[in-house]
Amino acid sequence: MDDIFGIPAPLLFGQVLLGLINGAFYALLSLGLAVIFGMLNVINFAHGAQFMMGAFAAWMLLSMGSNDTARLGLALLLLPTFVLLLEWGLSHVRLSVSVRRTIVIGLSALWLCTILLPLVPYLDVVMARSMDASGGGVLQWLFADGGPFARMLGVIFPNGLGYWWSLLLAPLLVGTTGILAERLLISPLYRLDHLYGLLLTFGVGLIIEGIFRNQYGSSGLPYRIPPELQGAWDLGFMYMPVYRGWVVVVAVVMCLATWLVIEKTKIGSYLRAATENPALVQAFGINVPRMMTLTYGAGVALAAFAGVLAAPIYSVNPQMGSNLIIIVFAVVVIGGMGSILGSVVTGFGLGIIEGLTKVFYPEASSTVIFVVMAIVLLARPAGLFGRA
Amino acid sequence: MINMNRRTLMGATAGLAAVPSLSARAQAANTIKIGVLNDQSGPYRDIGGPNGVIMAQIAAQEFGNGRGFNVEVVGADHQNRPDVGANIARQWYDQGVDMILDVPTSSVGLAVNSVAREKNKVYINVGAATADLTGPQCSPNTAHWVYDTYMLAKSTGGAMVRAGGDSWFFVTADYAFGHALERDASAFVRANGGRVAGSVRYPFPATTDFSSYLLQAQASRAKVIGFANAGADTVNSIKQAAEFGITRRGTKLAALLMFIADVHALGLETAQGLVMTESYYWDLNDHMRALARRVQPRLNNRAMPNMLTAGNYSATLHYLKAIADMGVAASKVSGVEVMNRMKAMPVEDEAFGRGSIRADGRMMIPSYLFEVKTPAESRAPWDYLKLLQTTSADEAWRPLSEGGCPFIRT
CATH class of the missing domain: 1.10.3470 (ABC transporter involved in vitamin B12 uptake, BtuC)
Structure with a gap:
């Protein structure tokens, strides 16, 4: 050698x-x-x-497909894409700038809330209680298990x-x-x-x-x-x-x-x-x-x-x-x-x-x-x- | 589930931040305060971290507050820096914390050791590996709970040499802990008739690529590559050894310090066949299983309790028993007296069964040698290890006479 x-x-x-x-x-x-x-x-x-x-x-x-924290993270990562697409879509509609901005901010805030609200300490208990009171329905659909977007991802791609x-x-x-x-x-x-x-x-x-x-x-x-x-x-x-x-x-x-x-x-x-x-x-x-x-x-x-x-x-x-x-x-x-x-x-x-x-x-x-x-x-x- | 943990953790930090008011001061005389000091944000977070704090809280709750005194558990992050750790320890002891617990990372563990002795308070180290805590740097205020470099080297190192791995090459993290582990493992290799072919010390914590060191180890033609490192470094070393086909040519890997969290991070596909030493494994016997089942739902990321977090549970429980035995007022006078009482009482809990604390502070419990299961053998989540061998409490640790502990007169 x-x-x-x-x-x-x-x-x-x-x-x-x-x-x-x-x-x-x-x-x-x-x-x-x-x-x-x-x-x-x-x-x-x-x-x-x-x-x-x-x-x-x-x-x-x-x-x-198999891990709920992964779904949650992905739903968060998808938010900017959603915002940009929404912005782009709305730019083709005749709307004033302020209306457009309000729509984008409102919808993305809703997206964020469905993901993050259930993670806030104490709030989750309050929400669970109100879900029980209203018998599920919209609240359940919006806020359970990381929100509708995260849930949807898991359903569409079970194997990732x-x-x-x-x-x-x-x-x-x-x-x-x-x-x-x-x-x-x-x-x-x-x-x-x-x-x-x-x-x-x-x-x-x-x-x-x-x-x-x-x-x-x-x-x-x-x-x-x-x-x-x-x-x-x-x-x-x-x-x-x-x-x-x-x-x-x-x-x-x-x-x-x-x-x-x-x-x-x-x-x-x-x-x-x-x-x-x-x-x-x-x-x-x-x-x-x-x-x-x-x-x-x-x-x-x-x-x-x-x-x-x-x-x-x-x-x-x-x-x-x-x-x-x-x-x-x-x-x-x-x-x-x-x-x-x-x-x-x-x-x-x-x-x-x-x-x-x-x-x-x-x-x-x-x-x-x-x-x-x-x-x-x-x-x-x-x-x-x-x-x- | 995660939220509940977060809430308890917030309670812990809020307790830490609370300014002692007059009424609190009046209450303090009847309150035992335990400070869990560990890595909450760095590479060793997952093996102790927030879960270490939660386990101490669980022990305090199970012990019960109806014994004539209150127990409060607080937590803090030492960032793996000895200066930060020593500062928090000094501040805590001055502000009425009676006992400091956990303190992983050997360099920080040793720094807090001298603070505890100076203030005459109680210090139970669970997380640090260095055997010097019950050796040259031992202290009458300190107990070392679940593991040390000597015990790891004897169990894992000894087993590898007996299985024919008689020449070793060490890949060592270049700081106090890595050096101690390499030193103790080399001693066992030589004592069992083996030979150390060489070693390489890599910069800690800036190294992520180990392939270069692995090739050097391979070129030395040693039969065993010993990893004297921990946490993410161990995970990366093993992952890359598999990638470079190191084991394919018959070279064996010895991860001298591995936790179940590391196996979880590696995945069984890569980790299978490795041997490792622990003093607690959740599925080893009925009482360990019972503890794991009870506490797992309360831990972050639904992690299984490991050797360190179970150690925090056990140490808190034993400490509180000693306090109940001697009374709160007496316990506040002298840390050495509390430690002496702890040494006089037998340790018994679900985490480690029966044990005792030796004069130099060494907690005496058996150590267990495990092999990581193959994916086919694993039947449930966290079903990772099978028992190879048990070393009894008398055999597992460095004998009292060889430690060189100054305050023990022999």
Whole structure:
């Protein structure tokens, strides 16, 4: 067996490969961050929580038939989609803005109430009593077992939706929560300093994480690798699980696709123009605020997509995002804030560096990325691919 | 069901926040206050957390308030930080909390240990693993209730070596608990004629990917990979070992500290065949089953009581018995005296059967070695473990003479 620096060669190859796999996650997550920062100038600190939401959405979709808390969570996640669809539908009807707004707020409040009211302490007892008094009926239909929406989901999908559906639906669901968050919370901050966006998204991330921890506990939920991707290839020097190979391939494809959309398509050129001079782009009749909203939604959807990919490998738990997000921020900074190519290349590169550190000096594996960051920032303050 | 728990929990926090008024102060002389200090928001929340508080409350209710004094249970979150834990402990003892309970995470458990001794109050540790609590850092004010690193290493480690796993590689969490567990397990491996091929210490708590360490362990050609970690880390390690086909080539996994909540998180498909050591399992015998049936509806997420939450129940009950025996006024004078009374009385409850507290504070109960069932063997929710072997109370723990406890004169 050949040794390289005193480490058996097969072990070293294995570590490089593993580094590449971890790098795939770093790249996917930092890609979303770079897109958001590049276009909106918002440092999205809720990215880790949105990654976690993606994994949870996958779990909820899978177990909505058998688990009432999963149904409940899904009904909540569907609320933003409902709001957006309602808004869009009503925009075709001749109504004054205030009437439209009242309808949307009223209906979504009702949706929220059917899910949340039964969870309020003491209120549940009062409601149970009034249900007994009125003999069920409307109250029963509205408020029992997580509300009509949650109940309906369980009836329509008794076996839940599997991994492949999740890969499509979870980013959509989480992406729409991002769109709603951008409209309601983040867009008012555009005129202010970056710092406000950072603080707001940081707080939102903490709140989301806390809610999930309260509801689903901290030790994680099981999510298995889909049967099509189970098994492993014996590479001689290591056992390579099929699923990890899949993650790398998908991540590379996703990064390429995002890069192509932004650099080579018409929409991408609008986006890039809008970051340079939004007023001028708007003068050409392009709806810049809507484009910003969709960009944020897309960035969030990317995080959720990575979350679904991570669900079968790491246990689905509320802390899974906060463990990664700090490293991912370092990746973005090293690559150059807002640079898409930079974040992808550094994502993979740092994954490999980290993997090698785990062999040579494991205790430092969580710090090595920050050492690299310090060195890069000293030499090139704008990052490796950033424009000063 | 969930709501009821939430309400009791809110009661607990409201009790914590309440400012002591004059009438409350008058009442305080006749009230025993128990503070449950544990991880309410981090990686160890599910093995103790809010359910640990609820179990102490259940014990207090079942003991009954009609014994001439009132019992109040409060809870707090130490966030797994020794400074936070020591601060809350100091504040609690100063504000009239008579006994602090639980305190998982070894580093925090040790910090609270010295506060209790300084204030001469009672401290019953249930959640922390380090055997130093009854060893070099033992205290006459402290009892250590359900498990420690020595007992885990002896039961799980010993069994693995006897089954032919005579060379080990450790994957260790790089902090006090991981180091203690690795140390104790290595000692048993060597004592049984085995060999330690190597170990790797990974940063805690920032690690989620263990595949690199698993490959290193595999490259060492050790027959057993010992995980000296806990909670979500253990779950991730085992999940990823299965993914990388580590066990396919005959390497065995030893999860030195595992709770039933971890098995629940892994799912039987992945966890089957693992061996683990506990001192309480809900389905082990009639009295453990009776306790589990009674309390499960009141616990968050309808979790089964585990070794730690059952320990909070048992410890609260025994403490209150000692208070009833010596009187509230006498108990408020000296924590050491209360502890001595607890040591003089036999422990008996549904959770652990009969036991006793040794001079150094070690609670003496049997330890049980379990194997995780296959999905086919499991017939009901939470039906996860089958008993392999019982180690009697005399055999399970580190002998008094080897602990090096300073206040024991031998």
